[in-house]
Amino acid sequence: MAGGRPGRPALDAQPWVVRLRGPLFDLGLALLIGLFGLFGTAPAGADQPGVVPPDGRAYTLVVVAALALAGRRRWPLATLAVSAGATSAFLVLGHAYGPILFSLFISVYTVAAYRPVRSAAIAAGAALVAVLVHDFVSAGTTPGLAGVVPGAAWVVVPFAVGVTVRVNREATARNRAEQSRKLADEERLRIAQEVHDVVGHGLAAIYMQAEIALHLLPKRPEQAETALTAISRTSREALDELRVTLAVVRRGDDRAPTPGLGQLDQLRDRLAGAGLPVTVEVTGEPRDLPTAVDLAGYRVAQESLTNVLRHAGSATATVRIGYTPTEVTVEVTDTGPRPGAAGARPGPVSRPGGAPATDGHGLAGMRERVAALGGEFAAGPRPEGGFRVYARLPVEPLS
Template structure:
């Protein structure tokens, strides 16, 4: 509804500006044509018929954007009749110029070319049959200039507009693709971590169900809590996407303790260290750092085959660093979307990410994210 009202307002504005243009050309024509006739011996003096044709040619431009083809036809007939009747060259051709330019801008090039070519043929009638001076073959070139120049200018403007529109459409597609990728990454991180923890806890529950049912109950309780927390975080993420902004509350480093508890329930003990002076971080940096730690620890849970890992968060003067270490055999198993997603998050913020096996065994993931220097 809003878009429709905006289009209607634009149409009214265009109609008003075209009416002002037509009125200006009419006044100019009525005032300047007698002066032009004084310098053109042999031309028919200005009379009521001359003024009527000037009026028709000028006022037809009111509808030039609504009906460019019809406007060109009316202006061409009025202008050609004006010249055939022998009235002075001059302002009437300005209305013809505007009509040709409008057709070139508003109509497809092929259709505009046919229409403008027909208009030129009609206009050239006066070169060989007129009550005033007959320029003959010598009049073809100057008469053609009144068609070729505005037509070429109109086509150039149309091509530039179409190119700009394609550029805007391409930019919009890129933005949509980037947004879809961001959403996919958020969902992957939330769901992937939750499912990894649930899978590990479910295996523990199945293993203990027959022998130690009371321990299986603890694992099932952890599954319930982990799934509920993952669903809550997923709702927050999708809710922020629906709102198109205002992403609150988003996960951040303040939730690392809760992450550590969930992983402990799943069987992975995480030693968390913080170095430097903790401070408020930009939202994008805070989220990216949390996601890197979350994904790296999820990979340890899935692939490393160990019960312990270390996570370190370092607050530096101009950068935040995060590091996750394990001594397992496959902590880097997330070399697909997980590791690629971590790298994309970090590099998008101008940071660096390193991931690979440790010399003494295990796997290391480390990221450096630039932040405002401390003052």
């Protein structure tokens, strides 16, 4: 099952190479600890008076405790039960502390690192009791602190280390998941801004052209054809740009062509057909810009002009693009009468025909685009009338 058991890695969800690597490592570790126990048990008790020299039973317990480690990650509780039982029997028989304790150490660590804290603590407590049994059996009386601490350390220390590793691993997983969610949210916001800019601009232009056509149709039907032709052209261009945007989203290909400041002339012509005269002024030497900067500059100009078309009624607009070695500026001003407080576009504003209009997410989207690139953004009414939108986008200096 892909989800695995609670507190254990989802083994079936991992590549087979990863699933195989863990068991092979555990098998190698078990063999290494077993060999260490076989060759190190006798020397460990050689200098300790009053201990029983290791015999066949002692070496059997050492091997059993070591081989249990081969399944430590798949069956951590069973591994701990085997190693703790073997270690307890080894010590009850009177043998000295030796390499068998490393099997217990690793087993306790594994339970703490791979099982929920509650069940791990219960299992570690049971293992601690098993390890301390020999102190009561051998002495026949209640041992003092000096007799309990050495055995307890082989359980308490690996348990603390395992819990710490588990907590850190879970914190890392949470941070990774949070980062993934953040990136997904940022991507959704970027897509929403792109779709808003493309669809909003196209629909605003189509709306104004349709108003013109409806106005001309009863009196001068021959001139209404021009507006209808402009509607057809604008809708086709908006659909084409929307298809490109959605295709980029589906493919996840940021290398696809995107609009830029070089297309302002086409934008100007499209808006002229919708009844908004636009003047484009460029200062400085136009040059290739990073894709993100070029797109952001174009979207600021496009959304600003779309808002003029929506809110300003009969007006003209001017787009000023300034190039310097370290930045590019975009300023859009219009002559339309629009009330409102500085720094914020007004609430409901009358469109032609009496329908209310709101700015929606236009200014917020522009501000977020510019801020994401480390630039500056300002928008508000002009003292001489009309509205002004200004964006400064930093660019890496030319080498």
